[in-house]
């Protein structure tokens with residue numbers, strides 16, 4: 001979560017209190033008051049304040065699920081607020097439902113083995129940490145067996161989401177990230193092979209890159225590592241970061257072989273709260289077999305009664321998300337997920353086609369073959385009085401949140417605009433979005449920006 005630094009100046013300004021009616025005393029925002037307040041008064045103050053946040057439906061920047069039009073989801077979340085997922089003895093049915101989800105997901109990812117093991121997490125970030133830790137533990141075990149040093153583990157990835165930078169930093173792993181190039185926006189076997197060695201704990205391809213929405217070719221990476229093993233005797237496993245793609249590819253691209261059909265893929269993470277359609281706070285990590293998860297990482301705690309194996313960074317957490325995940329599996333089935341995600345893909349392709357017609361943009365992802373959405377750049381020779389940061393800013397005035405960011409190294413000179421399409425977005429909204437893009441461009445034609453921001457400037461992208 002965000003780290004908040006206390007700002008003494010602001011705490012002393014005239015903005016440091018909520019005021020209700022003029023006759024009542026103000027309520028401090030930054031310090032605990034002595035007396036309790038009326039629930040409804042406080043609730044309304046907070047609801048009013050939160051109105052300033054963006055409207056989730058118009059947020060085309062996030063990958064996360066925010067559609068709550070299905071009232072059953074709300075009812076189930078409410079039914080579970082008092083349940084603690086860690087407390088498997090008191091809430092055995094929650095534990096059972098989590099287990100069924102792991103089964104369904106292992107099956108969705110074509111795990112051939114009946115000893116699939118996995119758990120829910122708070123999101124893909126925690127799931128990635130657990131997957132990474134399992135790789136590290138296995139590597140240490142193998143190195144010790146061979147009597148070799150264990151002080152320099154590294155992890156090889158393409159351009160990854162920030163959670164892998166965190167994993168590397170927090171757990172002392174050298175991250176070897178294949179940089180992007182202008183004409184190659186993901187990791188391919190060639191660059192990967194240049195970075196792996198006997199200290200590589202694993203290779204992590206991404207199914208649905210944060211920056212471009214495309215899939216890295218897991219099969220080609222696996223085959224390259226097969227060949228590498230033949231030549232060198234060094235075995236390197238794969239963990240797939242399928243945060244988004246894990247709940248898209250099985251439905252829309254079942255022929256892409258990226259999962260446990262490849263024996264080198266030992267573990268996979270995905271976010272239930274992205275294309276798993278579950279409310280925020282749900283991720284999954286699954287290992288193909290029990291042997292892929294070192295038993296030393298599993299804790300058996302008995303102080304809640306009973307004895308349950310756990311592997312997690314958190315202890316207590318809510319269970320509603322897991323129940324909603326299970327609800328979604330039962331509610332939608334394969335064809336339901338397929339229709340929902342295909343509809344999103346179609347909207348993405350539609351927006352891409354319309355954006356292309358405007359004539360000043362080039363698509364770098366046209367919405368086909370990866371995640372639902374589209375990514376574009378300004379044409380190099382486009383003579384316009386704005387850049388993509390300006391356009392994002394302008395679209396914000398109509399409520400749209402569209403990401404604009406510079407790609408990571410070595411493609412920092414390319415600034416892109418990305419639209420992610422999620423469940424709940426409609427063709428009607430797509431049309432209104434395009435109208436607003438055109439309206440913004442007309443505006444800039446009359447009022448060109450003189451901010452001096454050039455295409456290559458601006459901050460780097462944060463998710």
Ligand SMILES: *Cc1c(COP(=O)(O)O)cnc(C)c1O
Pocket residue numbers: 063122123124125126128161163206208209210241242243244271283
């Ligand atoms: C979103 C994302 C993550 C982080 O997932 P959370 O569920 O937000 O923790 C990791 N990797 C990729 C590729 C992602 O898209």
